[in-house]
Amino acid sequence: MSQLLLVLAEPSVLVFDNAPYHSQLTEESRCSTTTTNKAELVKWLEHRKIPFPPHATRPELLQLCKKNRQDPRYTIDNIIREWDHEVVRLPPAPPELNAIEQVWDCMKRYVRSSLQQFTRAGLQVRLEVAKLCATKEVWAGVV
Known part of the structure; x- marks a missing residue:
């Protein structure tokens, strides 16, 4: 700190x-x-x-x-x-006041919508791709 x-x-x-x-x-x-x-x-x-x-x-x-x-x-x-x-x-509680919560939500939605079959390897791949959801534009939109 x-x-x-x-x-x-x-x-x-x-x-x-x-x-x-x-x-x-x-x-x-x-x-x-x-x-x-x-x-x-x-x-x-x-x-x-x-x-x-x-x-x-x-x-x-x-x-x-x-x-x-x-x-x-x-x-x-x-x-x-x-x-x-x-x-x-x-x-x-309100996640709309916390930008990181909105970015996490974007990432979670992507993982849920793109994960056809749940496997650890599949999840890891989707999480890596989901990180790309956290673009400058997404951050600018939630901040």
């Missing part, structure tokens, strides 16, 4: 989808989940100095954690902002 940031013109806007490797939460914005044990819930609340009843049940503590969680902050966003760039995150 730092090599990319070195060559970007400043300021730049980086657009991210919601892939897991783009969405690692910072330690401060991680929140407890339904799989978190009671001791961890207590630790989370104490670390943030959030008062809770001494005999609260695990579901009560979990509810309190969810009520007090921060908006998500991502590790990669912090790094990018340190370099004076901006981050824009795509909504979770």
